[in-house]
Amino acid sequence: MNPNIETAYALAKQQYAAQGVDVDAAIAALDNIPVSMHCWQGDDVTGFEASAGALTGGIQATGNYPGKARSAAELRQDLELAMSLIPGAKRLNLHAIYLESEQPVARDQIKPEHFANWVEWAKKMNIGLDFNPSCFSHPLSADGLTLSHPDAKVRQFWIDHCKASRRISAYFGKELGTASVMNIWIPDGMKDLPADRLAPRQRLLAALDEVISEKFDEAHHIDAVESKLFGIGAESYTVGSNEFYMGYAASRNVALCLDAGHFHPTEVISDKISAASLYVKHLLLHVSRPVRWDSDHVVLLDDETQAIATEIVRNELLDRVHIGLDFFDASINRIAAWVIGTRNMKKALLRALLEPTQTLRDVEAKWDFSSRLALMEETKSMPWQAVWDYVCARNGVAVGADWLATVKNYETEVLATRK
Ligand SMILES: C[C@H](O)[C@H](O)[C@@H](O)C(=O)CO
Numbered sequence: 001m002n003p004n005i006e007t008a009y010a011l012a013k014q015q016y017a018a019q020g021v022d023v024d025a026a027i028a029a030l031d032n033i034p035v036s037m038h039c040w041q042g043d044d045v046t047g048f049e050a051s052a053g054a055l056t057g058g059i060q061a062t063g064n065y066p067g068k069a070r071s072a073a074e075l076r077q078d079l080e081l082a083m084s085l086i087p088g089a090k091r092l093n094l095h096a097i098y099l100e101s102e103q104p105v106a107r108d109q110i111k112p113e114h115f116a117n118w119v120e121w122a123k124k125m126n127i128g129l130d131f132n133p134s135c136f137s138h139p140l141s142a143d144g145l146t147l148s149h150p151d152a153k154v155r156q157f158w159i160d161h162c163k164a165s166r167r168i169s170a171y172f173g174k175e176l177g178t179a180s181v182m183n184i185w186i187p188d189g190m191k192d193l194p195a196d197r198l199a200p201r202q203r204l205l206a207a208l209d210e211v212i213s214e215k216f217d218e219a220h221h222i223d224a225v226e227s228k229l230f231g232i233g234a235e236s237y238t239v240g241s242n243e244f245y246m247g248y249a250a251s252r253n254v255a256l257c258l259d260a261g262h263f264h265p266t267e268v269i270s271d272k273i274s275a276a277s278l279y280v281k282h283l284l285l286h287v288s289r290p291v292r293w294d295s296d297h298v299v300l301l302d303d304e305t306q307a308i309a310t311e312i313v314r315n316e317l318l319d320r321v322h323i324g325l326d327f328f329d330a331s332i333n334r335i336a337a338w339v340i341g342t343r344n345m346k347k348a349l350l351r352a353l354l355e356p357t358q359t360l361r362d363v364e365a366k367w368d369f370s371s372r373l374a375l376m377e378e379t380k381s382m383p384w385q386a387v388w389d390y391v392c393a394r395n396g397v398a399v400g401a402d403w404l405a406t407v408k409n410y411e412t413e414v415l416a417t418r419k
């Protein structure tokens with residue numbers, strides 16, 4: 001290891017120790033917090049179905065940066081590079097459209113065998129897998145409704161797709177020895193004012209109950225449901241709203257997924273974590289960055305990312321909050337997007353772990369809000385970056401922006417050959 005990194009780390013450790021922070025414990029904790037990287041950043045949410053068409057469902061990947069993965073093998077190759085540049089535990093979050101099959105497979109017919117290569121790869125990479133049914137980009141989602149569709153046949157198709165997806169998720173969990181979190185997000189909504197807001201929600205409720213009727217061991221599979229405020233083409237009404245899914249998750253004992261881009265622009269999910277944790281056992285996060293809308297920009301080390309990490313750590317929710325990412329930027333190098341966003345999430349977690357939380361709580365308990373604010377602000381300029389560099393070096397991962405040269409080289413050597 002570069003001696004400057006060790007020296008800076010030793011000094012930082014002293015400074016943190018003076019505040020009562022155990023840096024070794026923070027590093028050990030960070031190493032074990034998995035961040036679930038979303039496969040769909042690598043190919044603009046296209047997937048590998050034989051009939052893969054345009055992205056629909058009110059979400060958009062904008063940009064045309066060259067070199068997107070065209071096959072599962074290319075996506076895995078790209079992920080391997082990205083993961084090699086990010087320290088500590090990682091998972092991969094797969095959508096159903098990332099199956100592999102010689103023949104076209106209907107979504108309600110997908111099986112574990114279509115994901116066997118992903119499982120073998122996950123074993124090699126020593127990572128867990130998470131899963132999602134894909135209820136968009138399909139002729140039967142063209143009406144903008146899936147599990148809440150008034151046509152029972154369309155509804156049944158999506159129910160069967162979600163049921164098939166749960167079996168795949170449980171297979172992941174069993175094979176890899178770590179529960180797969182399977183998130184159900186549906187695009188269902190309406191462009192203009194509905195006359196009946198209730199009936200689609202009643203149908204969604206009944207459909208979800210059928211979806212989750214098969215029992216699986218929680219050690220292998222965890223169901224999650226993701227709410228949303230609006231989508232492109234579904235501006236006036238979303239069937240699976242926050243209230244709908246909060247109630248559903250609490251009453252059915254499934255996980256609630258909070259996506260940072262799925263609320264009003266000034267609303268933040270960091271404040272929702274403690275509240276929801278009182279009613280639901282597991283939370284799934286889709287850490288994202290909404291710019292004026294649910295734009296799914298790459299995650300920054302910004303105030304909200306920090307607040308999300310801080311809330312998880314302060315409230316000791318690491319075993320109940322599953323941290324996933326959800327962004328898809330096609331205007332920059334896609335591997336760089338993964339590396340930037342995932343490293344930022346990890347940096348935020350490290351900073352949270354290095355916080356003198358007990359001291360802050362003590363001064364708050366004494367109603368000493370001046371000290372609370374002063375200490376919170378001073379914490380920001382503590383030498384966490386020296387600890388981060390040490391974490392990277394110790395994990396054999398590029399320090400600082402050194403990872404960028406590796407990505408640029410890969411762009412020239414590999415991505416540029418993808419025409
Ligand atoms: C592809 C994802 O499942 C999707 O982004 C979903 O999680 C979402 O956030 C839709 O807005």
Ligand SMILES: [Mn+2]
Binds near residue numbers: 185259286
């Ligand atoms: Mn999401």
